[in-house]
Amino acid sequence: MASVQAEPDSTAPRPDARAQLSGLIFALILIDAEGCIAEVNHAAEDLLGTSAVRLIGTRLTERIGPLDPRVEARLLASEEALVARDLAIRVGPQEIRINLTASPLGGYPGWRVVTLSQIGHDDAANPGNGEAMLGAPAVLAHEIKNPLAAIRGAGQLAARKLPHADKKLAKMITDEVDRIARLIDRMQQLGSTRTASVDPCNPHEAIRAAVATMRAAGSALGEIEIREEFDPSLPPVLANRDALEQVLINLVSNARDAAxxxxxxxxxxxxxxxxxxGLAFSAIRNGRAVPLPIEITVSDNGPGIDPALRDHVFEPFVSSKPSGQGLxxxxxxxxxxxxxxNVSHDRDARAGLTNFRLHLPQAPDAA
Structure with missing residues (x-):
């Protein structure tokens, strides 16, 4: 039987301008002729980490400055439109990078609408080219692993028959085959469209299990200090425990190497x-906002990410390590x-720390 599509409810109230602005996922700020904030939407409160009550009446340049002098001059020229990309601003103790636009309002001299959109946050609604680029290798992975297994077997057989002085060459073959197989395994994970189930779990247990796994694997964790700054009242997170532990292993391992x-x-x-x-970070999933109030931050006091790589670290095959695979x-x-x-990163230049931040949903039973 053919399905019947429901007709739109013409009697339902149309969202007014305020509701539409509140629903935007990028920050929108109205500033007056003096450069003071007159109104903000919810996304602006989230980005600036401050409520509307505290923001309204303050100067925008004081909230996001110091700015590049050229950008600040254009921003203060109240009748000019402005588009600034990859702009560094300070929000509290953190430095973040944004795209900024300023649009004059016709008929209201000096008034402008400013938008801020953060660079570097994982945007699930816009996955980017990296995962699409991995589609073909993921499809071919199975066919590649079959001949690799044959090469490895031949290398092991040769090792038994070669003179002792030449056995290291056969071992090099098997070691390289194993390395390529591990690389393909990771590419398959990236190309997979399957998602694991999520359940309530204790994030602190996942963190400690990840650190214990690294210690058991012989990681050089004893050469650095690992400091825990846990909120003991943190409720359970809605996550896949194994996946969360793998994420933390990767982040702590990278932080260790950088430190x-x-x-x-x-x-x-x-x-x-x-x-x-209060101002919980949110993600857009299937057309609806998902609050992400649980934050896990992994920080290191290393030199920071090369500026040339900063906006590309989540892309495949991008790595600052000489032998890194970038996966x-x-x-x-x-x-x-x-x-x-969501996952993002920022650099706190004053504290000398590089931060990778996870924002995850709270388990429903604990909400």
Missing amino acids: LAGAPKGGLVIVQTRFVS GLPLVRKLVRDMNG
């Missing part, structure tokens, strides 16, 4: 948890996205 490289005698990794109350952070992004979460 060792940048501060070999005083390497520090900080794992912090907190509940982002760890793309896998982190995929696993976090599969759990309806």
